[in-house]
Each structure stands twice: as C-alpha cells, then as structure tokens.
Amino acid sequence: MIEVKQGAAPLQGPLPGRNVPLTVRRILCVLPLLLVTVIAVRHRAVLAEGFALLPTARRPWLLTAAGVTCLTWVAAAFTRQGAVVERLPGRRLLATQFAAGAANHMLPTGLGASAVNLRFMTVCGLTPARSSAALALYLLAESVGRVGLLAALLVAFPDALRFGSLLPAGAFGPLLLAIGAVAVVAVGVLTAVRPLRRAVGSFLRTALGEARSVHALPSRALALWGGALAFPALQTTVLVLVGLAFGLSVPPAHMAVAYLAATVAVALVPTPGGLGSVETALVVALVAVGAAAAPATAVVLVFRVITVWLPLLPGALTLGALVRLKVI
Template identity: 75%
Template structure:
C-alpha cells in the first residue's frame, strides 16, 4: 500500500486509502456550506407539503439506484455481485454531485468493474454503452411524450420564435467539426479512438446476444429517467403545482437533456435553473415552480448525499472500489 509522508509532529505515515475514505465527507461539508441558503429554503418549502406524495418521491428516488444497477449489469457480459453493485450505484450518486457531472459516477463504476475482474478496455466500453443507452432512451422518451402531448411546453415567451432549430444545428455542426478536426490532425488520438470503438462494438454485440443482459440494459435505461421524472411529478403534487403530471415529466426530460453537457458538479445550479424554466413553460407560476424544484433537489440530491458519501468511503476502505 502506498503511504504519504506527513509533516513533523504528526504520525509518520497515513495510508492513502484512509485519506481517500475521508475525502467524500470533506467534499460534502464543503458543498453543503456553499449551498446552505438553498438547503434552508428547500427544507422550508417541504414543511407544508403533503407527506404521502413526498414519500412517493423518496420511493421513486430509491428505485433509480435499482434501475441504474440493472443498466450497469446489462452493459457487461460478466455477472457482477448484486449487493455490491447496488451499493456502488448509491455511492456513485454522491460522487456524481461532488465532481463535474458524470465524472464521479463514471470513475466509481469504472473502478468497481475493474476490481470485479473486467479488463479496463472493456470496462470503459461498458461505461460508454451505458451512457449511450441512457441518452437514447431519455431523448426517445422525451420525443415520444412531446408527440403525445404537443402542448406540454410553451417556449414562446422564453425562446425567440424560430431560434431553437438554428441554435441546435449550429451547436451540433460546431461539435462535429471540432471532433472531426481533432481526429484528422492528431494521429494518436485517431488510433486510440478506433481501437476503443472496436472494443465497444464487440462488447455491445456480446451483450445483445444475451436477452437478459439486453433487457437489463435497455429496461434500466428507460426506467431511470422515468423514475426521476416521476419523483419531480410527486413533489409537484405534494406542493399543489397546477400542472398535469405528464407535462411535469416532459418538463423534467427537456431540462435534463438541455443541461446534459454542462460540466458543473452534478448539475447543481444549472439543473435547477433549467427545471424552473421548463416548469414555467409547462404553465407553472414562477414562485411555485421554484419551490417544487428546491424540494425535489432536497430529496434527490441533499438527503442522500451524506449517506452516499459514507457508503463511498466504506467501499473504498473495503476495497470494493
């Protein structure tokens, strides 16, 4: 085990793993201090809510970790230990809110799979397959609901008429041009990308030859955003939000798709703003939409953050990750 040398006057050596076990708790404290006003206001909004709907929101949040565990298992051929996999998803949720969005959960799951004996290249391919499946199902669910409920969102007052299409096309073209130029100009990058794609395609083919794995992958990917959106709808009902639940689901999916590429810790700040905007577009008053979003983030982010960090530290200490 690698050790670190400490200054004189302190014990000579402290194992690095023990330091890492305490790091998540320190990060939780830092984030909580930085956002203490949000915590106070969020808990205040929940005091007058209808508690059965809050319980439903908590239950939906807990089920998201189960859905994530199914999706992670579906992305690899090897059978992963179920209990440790579920605990890892709970810990990964905390890591995701402490590091730039997506990196925390990705790092935790990558380490877990390699500890379970999955080679690093295939673990990375499984991680990419998970992200691809989750993105496809989230966008697909949003499009299906927009077709079913075409009047769910009214973006006219929020976005200039005809601006959404050109903005999306411009952003997409710019991203494709940057990626293409990088692949053409940097030979090592091009070689690494093609090698990774071959591994990822081979892993995807192997997974889809097993119906149980494919069902876990795509079923979990669909259930994950659906449960997240159901949690927001439950909080909306608890606080008396005058918006149909289906429209709240559309608002949630639209907001999370919009901020998916924003590199901030767990989407803290950007997710709240996007959710408020889309709920207002769905017909909610601004003040009530803000209260619903704050209450929802208390349930889905802040309440699980400390136990998630403790679980993360325990998994590190037990060398599960």
C-alpha cells in the same frame, strides 16, 4: 466473487484495489465527507429554503417520492449490469450506484459516477478497455432512453411545452451551428492526429464487440434497455409526486415533459451534479408548461432536497466505506 456466464471470457489479472497504498485509501475515505461539507456550505441558502418548505407539502406524496428515489439506484444497477456480459456482485453493484450518486454531485456532471463505476468494474476484474466500453454503452443507453422518453411524451402531448419561453428568439440556429462546428473540429482532429485516431478506432472496436456480446444475451439486453428507460421514468415520477404534494396546477404529463426537457438541456453544462443549472432549468421548464413561478420554485427546491441533499451524506459515507472495504 464473480459468476461468469457460459461463453464469456474469464476475468483475469489481479484486483487493482489491492495495490492502492493505505495512506491514499485513507484520504479517499475522508475526501467525500469533506466535499459534501464544502458543497453544503456553498449552497446553504438553497438547502435551508428547501428544507423549510418540506412541512408545507402533503407528506404521503413526499414519502412516496422518497421511495421512488430509492428505486432509481436499482434501475441504475440493472443498466450497469446489462452493459457487461459477466455477472457482477449484486449487493456491491447496488451499493456502488448509491455511492456513485453522491460522487456525481461532487464532480462535473457524470464524471463522479463514471469514475466510481470504472473503478468498481476494474476491481471486479474487467480490463480498463472493457470497463470503458461498458461505461460508454451505459451512457449511450441512458441518453437514448431519456431522449426517447421525452420524444414519446412530446408526440403524445405536443402542446405541453412552449419552446419559445425556453430559448431566446433566434437562438436555435446559432445553437445548431455551434454543435455542427464542434463536430467538424472533432472529425478534423481525429483525421489529423494519427495516434489519436488509432486509439479511438481501437476503443470503438472494443465497444462494438462488447455491445454485440451483451445483445446476444436477452437477459443482459433487457437489463440494459429496461434500466435505461426506467431510470429517467423514475426520476420524472419523483418530480411529478413532489408537484402533487404542493398541488401544482399542471397536468402530470406536462410536468414529466418539463423535467425531461430540462435535464436533457443541462446535460451539457459541466457543473457538479448540475447544482444550480438543474434548479434554474427545471423552474423555467415548469413555468413553460404552465406553472406559476412561486410554486414551481418550491417544487424544484423540495425535489432537489429529496433526490440530492438527503442521499448526499449517506452516499458519501457509503463511498468511503466501499473504498475502505476495497470494493472500489
């Protein structure tokens, strides 16, 4: 099932997917659909408003946005493959990214996709330690790609975003202090708790070893960092296309800055898939780059319909199918 690159350690051990009880597997197949129903009912007003706005936009831009959305799963698959030395089964990997996107909107930000991909890698034969290291490398690359792309756009367009409209006066200092305090507490806990320090040290050694192995293969390094840059770039392109569909009076580069700034800001908000927080941050960011509030709201609602709500049900069905087929 898996092709091992020359020089890589062979995958060993039984496939964990074979050991999941049948009853549990049946529950896991149905659970995604139940969660989708709950999410849809809780957000039915936003969902209805977003779908109602679809006919008012120019369709060619929306169809292009839907096509670019599909490419985001391809970019995610490339990044996941680039985080491990072994060649993962391509079709299953791509299907897993589609399913992980749905899972990500059912659990606090990042947990759903992480859980699905951890399961996929362990079923493929990677040890839990190596699967966790690959996940950490993926998250690091994706974060660096997103922040790096934002930084590059801010350098190219320094006047695109008015930060004063995003943060209350005097909020930047306390925010930095809070981040510093969290870092100090984390270091203190690691220093005081020896078992935790040993566990973290062991994980870091494994992660660094995996990172070195991956970067020793040019094809893996290119997949990792190319996908990490392509993923936020494609997401940004979707928002720009939706903005063009509604004739938003904001330059595309400024819309791109607004999207990246908003998604970086809400990354720390533990809401399922960023539901609610992403919409609010995106509207505020678009207004901060010069858009009027009403069209900005319409753009955000339709953007979320295309990227979240339309793929959610088929993604949940794919997730259930992957569980049933013992892919995850």
